[in-house]
Amino acid sequence: MLTVAAAHWVVEAVLLYAAIGLGIGIGFLVAGIERIDPAARDAYAFRPLLLPGLVALWPLVAWRWLRALR
Structure with a gap:
């Protein structure tokens, strides 16, 4: 079973992934x-x-994108 702390960590990881993706x-x-x-x-x-x-x-x-810059 997923604990509250583990669920919080998963949500934070997904938000970080999406924030980086939005910026890029x-x-x-x-x-x-x-x-x-x-x-x-x-x-x-x-x-x-x-x-x-x-x-x-x-x-x-x-x-x-990095490959195209070279």
């Missing part, structure tokens, strides 16, 4: 998406639709 996702949409996908240039209406996926997959996004 917004930064990627503002500054990095055009490096990864040149077709996304001037496609500002569709960028907010990508945010939930970017938050969920932020480790992959950060890795690809």
Whole structure:
């Protein structure tokens, strides 16, 4: 059975993961998406639709973004 302390730890870990993902996702949409996908240039209406996926997959996004900067 999950104790209250363990449940609190799980919630805190998920919130931390989402907060990091939100920061990386917004930064990627503002500054990095055009490096990864040149077709996304001037496609500002569709960028907010990508945010939930970017938050969920932020480790992959950060890795690809860092590779594109090199």
